[in-house]
Amino acid sequence: MNRIDQxxxxxxxxxxxxxxxxxxxxxxxxxxxxxxxQKKGVDLVxxxxxxxxxxxxxxxxxxxxxxxLDNGMSLKLLFQQLENARGNIAMPLILMGYWNTVYKYGVxxxxxxxxxxxxxxxxxxxxxxxxxxxxxxxxxxxxGIYNILLVTPQTTRExxxxxxxxxxxxxxxxxxxxxxxGILHYDSKxxxxxxxxxxxxxxxxxxxxxxxxESFQHASRFANGAIIGTAFIKALQAGNSEKFLNGLx
Amino acid sequence: xxxxxxxxxxxxxxxxxAKLPIDYMGFIFYPKSSRYVGEELDVFCLKNxxxxxxxxxVFVNEDLDIIMFKAKKYGLNGIQLHGEESLQIxxxxxxxxxxxxxAFQIDEEFDFEKLAAYRSSADYFLFDTKSKQYGGSGKKxxxxxxKQYKGKTPFFLSGGIGADDVKDIxxxxxxxxxALDLNSAFEDVPAQKNKNKxxxxxxxxxxxxxxxxxxxxxxxxxxxxxxxxxxxLRANVDELRENYxxxxxxxxxxxxxxxxxxxxxxxxxxxxxxxxxSKQYGTNIYLKREDLTHTGAHKINxxxxxxxxxxxxxxxxxxxxxxAGQHGVATATVCALFGLxxxxxxxxxxxxxxxxxxxxxxxLGAKVIPAVSGNQTLxxxxxxxxxxxxxxxxxxxxxxxxxxxxxxxDLVTRLQSIISKEIRKQLQEETGNLNPDYVxxxxxxxxxxxxxxxxxxxxxxxxxxxxxASGLGVNSGETAATITIGDVGFIHGSKTMLMQDEDGQxxxxxxxxxxxxxxxxxxxxxxxxxxxxxxxxxATDQEALDAAKLLAQSEGIIPxxxxxxxxxxxxxxxxxxxxxxxxxxxxxGDKDMETYMKAFA
Numbered sequence: 001m002n003r004i005d006q007x008x009x010x011x012x013x014x015x016x017x018x019x020x021x022x023x024x025x026x027x028x029x030x031x032x033x034x035x036x037x038q039k040k041g042v043d044l045v046x047x048x049x050x051x052x053x054x055x056x057x058x059x060x061x062x063x064x065x066x067x068x069l070d071n072g073m074s075l076k077l078l079f080q081q082l083e084n085a086r087g088n089i090a091m092p093l094i095l096m097g098y099w100n101t102v103y104k105y106g107v108x109x110x111x112x113x114x115x116x117x118x119x120x121x122x123x124x125x126x127x128x129x130x131x132x133x134x135x136x137x138x139x140x141x142x143x144g145i146y147n148i149l150l151v152t153p154q155t156t157r158e159x160x161x162x163x164x165x166x167x168x169x170x171x172x173x174x175x176x177x178x179x180x181x182g183i184l185h186y187d188s189k190x191x192x193x194x195x196x197x198x199x200x201x202x203x204x205x206x207x208x209x210x211x212x213x214e215s216f217q218h219a220s221r222f223a224n225g226a227i228i229g230t231a232f233i234k235a236l237q238a239g240n241s242e243k244f245l246n247g248l249x
Numbered sequence: 250x251x252x253x254x255x256x257x258x259x260x261x262x263x264x265x266x267a268k269l270p271i272d273y274m275g276f277i278f279y280p281k282s283s284r285y286v287g288e289e290l291d292v293f294c295l296k297n298x299x300x301x302x303x304x305x306x307v308f309v310n311e312d313l314d315i316i317m318f319k320a321k322k323y324g325l326n327g328i329q330l331h332g333e334e335s336l337q338i339x340x341x342x343x344x345x346x347x348x349x350x351x352a353f354q355i356d357e358e359f360d361f362e363k364l365a366a367y368r369s370s371a372d373y374f375l376f377d378t379k380s381k382q383y384g385g386s387g388k389k390x391x392x393x394x395x396k397q398y399k400g401k402t403p404f405f406l407s408g409g410i411g412a413d414d415v416k417d418i419x420x421x422x423x424x425x426x427x428a429l430d431l432n433s434a435f436e437d438v439p440a441q442k443n444k445n446k447x448x449x450x451x452x453x454x455x456x457x458x459x460x461x462x463x464x465x466x467x468x469x470x471x472x473x474x475x476x477x478x479x480x481x482l483r484a485n486v487d488e489l490r491e492n493y494x495x496x497x498x499x500x501x502x503x504x505x506x507x508x509x510x511x512x513x514x515x516x517x518x519x520x521x522x523x524x525x526x527s528k529q530y531g532t533n534i535y536l537k538r539e540d541l542t543h544t545g546a547h548k549i550n551x552x553x554x555x556x557x558x559x560x561x562x563x564x565x566x567x568x569x570x571x572x573a574g575q576h577g578v579a580t581a582t583v584c585a586l587f588g589l590x591x592x593x594x595x596x597x598x599x600x601x602x603x604x605x606x607x608x609x610x611x612x613l614g615a616k617v618i619p620a621v622s623g624n625q626t627l628x629x630x631x632x633x634x635x636x637x638x639x640x641x642x643x644x645x646x647x648x649x650x651x652x653x654x655x656x657x658x659d660l661v662t663r664l665q666s667i668i669s670k671e672i673r674k675q676l677q678e679e680t681g682n683l684n685p686d687y688v689x690x691x692x693x694x695x696x697x698x699x700x701x702x703x704x705x706x707x708x709x710x711x712x713x714x715x716x717x718a719s720g721l722g723v724n725s726g727e728t729a730a731t732i733t734i735g736d737v738g739f740i741h742g743s744k745t746m747l748m749q750d751e752d753g754q755x756x757x758x759x760x761x762x763x764x765x766x767x768x769x770x771x772x773x774x775x776x777x778x779x780x781x782x783x784x785x786x787x788a789t790d791q792e793a794l795d796a797a798k799l800l801a802q803s804e805g806i807i808p809x810x811x812x813x814x815x816x817x818x819x820x821x822x823x824x825x826x827x828x829x830x831x832x833x834x835x836x837x838g839d840k841d842m843e844t845y846m847k848a849f850a
Contacts, residue, residue: 051753051754052623052754052755052756053623053628053629053632053740053741053755055478055479055632055635055636055639055741056479056481056636056639058636059622062622062623066622066623069754074752075752075753076752098739099477099739100738100739100740100749100753100755101752101753101754102753103737103738103739103753104738104749104751104752104753105752105753125479125480125481126477126478126479126739126742127477128476128477128478128480128483129480131475131477134443134445134446135443135445135446138437138438138441138443139437142437142438149480150479150480150481151480152480152481152483152484154481154483154484154642155480155483155484156484159483163480174480174481177481177639177640177642178639178640179636179639179640182640
């Protein structure tokens with residue numbers, strides 16, 4: 001069974017997912033960060049594939065991606081790093097990146113390497129669901145790699161149904177219309193959106209704007225859990241990532 | 250050209266593909282093949298295939314009895330023989346009223362002489378890549394070898410043909426090439442073909458001359474285009490997509506747009522015959538004078554159109570990106586005219602380099618926000634503009650070129666097409682002929698070229714020349730010649746050609762001309778390049794500078810550095826005395842005086 005399904009079958013609430021860019025802050029930090037996350041009881045990890053033009057990301061992740069690239073990080077290297085990691089790491093692993101890097105790597109090659117290195121799913125924000133369905137879904141399903149799809153407050157009901165049909169693992173519920181690293185405000189409209197998505201048969205996690213224990217717990221009331229990215233990168237940068245993780249639970 | 254899709258076996262897949270305009274379906278009856286039909290091939294499904302699609306059974310060194318039994322059982326129209334079958338077998342099959350396709354594996358040593366013997370017993374040959382097993386390597390062979398084939402039997406071209414081969418197929422000319430044999434490159438898994446992928450390919454191959462270069466309903470030009478955007482932008486882009494054609498085609502828009510073009514922009518712009526330059530090049534050269542528009546470049550044709558669309562859609566805030574500042578100025582201008590809030594993103598480096606345009610935008614009331622991400626140039630300004638749009642979906646993103654997600658490339662192309670519309674009319678008045686022999690334009694993102702080419706795209710006799718900026722030289726590493734050195738990828742929501750490194754990181758372009766300094770190119774141009782309709786050449790910084798100086802001193806016109814690249818092409822083409830050559834002078838050179846002064850000091 002895919003580790004993502006396993007996770008959502010055994011745990012229904014307060015699932016904590018952490019995002020960090022591969023090769024950040026130093027080139028070979030990927031594996032030690034993974035070990036730290038596992039030690040601290042993180043449920044799910046999203047590893048960022050650095051890209052030169054991260055359209056959906058705010059300044060913190062942009063800067064981190066640029067630093068990782070300057071460190072010499074690449075998708076190829078990430079797969080090499082992960083090959084050594086899986087022995088010690090039991091958490092589901094998701095790669096998050098932009099479509100151009102995957103396309104350039106070669107989709108078949110990418111999926112094969114995901115399998116080889118124990119990757120369970122991917123998040124590719126700029127590969128729209130219709131392009132995915134037409135050209136790639138069969139390949140992903142054959143490889144057993146989950147393509148985690150995003151929904152936003154603007155996603156129409158009709159489109160939500162289409163996305164649910166192709167979705168695997170869980171839905172990435174984007175909290176608000178902004179790039180990553182903003183602040184999440186609650187109002188009745190937002191709560192309604194969260195409720196609409198969490199009523200679907202597929203689990204969901206809330207991301208964008210979740211940055212501490214309070215916002216994590218609050219968001220978790222509306223979904224199976226939440227995703228923290230920017231705030232964790234800031235902690236990595238400041239060298240207090242362990243303390244940050246201790247403070248989340 | 251005919252097409253055959255080979256290696257089918259699944260009923261639902263066969264039924265789906267039967268709706269496509271293909272000519273042959275192939276079913277493999279060779280048990281060692283991974284696409285072997287086995288025993289479960291659906292007889293009824295095959296009988297229901299429309300008559301226009303011929304059913305071919307593929308066999309390898311099989312007994313004649315078995316071949317004929319299967320042919321009858323499945324109602325096959327023809328047999329493809331992929332082993333070392335004798336002439337006698339071929340003849341027997343043919344006598345039974347079936348078409349015979351005899352396959353051969355080709356490599357450098359292949360002896361085409363031996364084919365002569367099959368001339369009367371095979372209807373067609375099929376040339377496949379040489380491999381250890383019988384067929385199905387999924388690899389291409391060097392089609393150049395087929396030059397040696399001088400026989401009269403038409404052939405199927407086979408072996409790994411895929412979606413990226415359209416250009417090669419169009420360029421591959423052989424009198425006897427009859428059909429394409431398509432198989433593994435269009436599969437999701439063995440024997441399961443991807444219908445949409447096939448449909449797109451067939452469309453590209455079979456495209457009629459009529460709408461060959463128009464965007465399709467999915468936002469594609471051939472294999473390029475689409476809307477590769479995060480879900481966060483979906484509603485914004487959908488809103489525009491659902492409205493733009495309705496608005497553009499409305500009478501109200503057409504009236505407002507043309508009134509503004511005439512009375513505010515200063516259209517039609519003249520078509521000037523430049524006599525001195527014509528004499529020098531021994532031909533007839535005309536300049537389309539976009540440099541004489543209000544704000545000094547073609548960019549305003551687009552911003553006038555988009556601001557009207559924004560207004561009709563009830564938008565109050567306009568977002569734009571700019572490189573050199575020309576599009577930023579043209580946007581700030583129309584925002585001032587319509588009283589809309591204007592936010593322009595400009596790479597922090599460009600803000601420093603293009604101070605006069607920054608001042609113009611500010612004087613026009615726009616807010617200029619320096620983009621400090623990435624390399625701080627046009628690419629990053631575009632990223633920032635898109636991020637702003639994500640956070641402010643009620644705003645209107647007024648893009649400056651034929652780039653970005655569908656429908657922007659089509660929208661901007663339509664708005665710029667006024668350029669070639671006028672050229673046709675003016676040329677007819679001037680020469681009695683709508684069509685010139687050449688149209689030449691520079692390409693960064695490609696909006697002025699798209700406009701100058703648009704009404705000539707289906708006039709195949711008009712040679713269209715696009716000039717990219719090669720900076721210090723195509724192979725110098727300091728270049729912006731995207732089509733010349735780039736490859737397929739995704740930038741700013743569009744599948745197109747772009748400059749990237751081996752890891753798919755988008756690289757920074759270089760050109761002396763800030764308006765051509767973009768690592769991608771509009772998807773229409775990628776398609777025009779791949780289809781061979783437009784020739785993409787390039788000019789260096791120095792060639793552009795020389796061309797600018799020549800025009801200034803022989804005609805009294807100082808061109809923009811961008812347009813100077815188009816002029817530089819005059820040196821690279823051998824014209825005839827009677828040729829009519831139109832160069833699109835996309836902008837004036839005032840903004841480039843500092844660069845010119847430095848270069849000519």
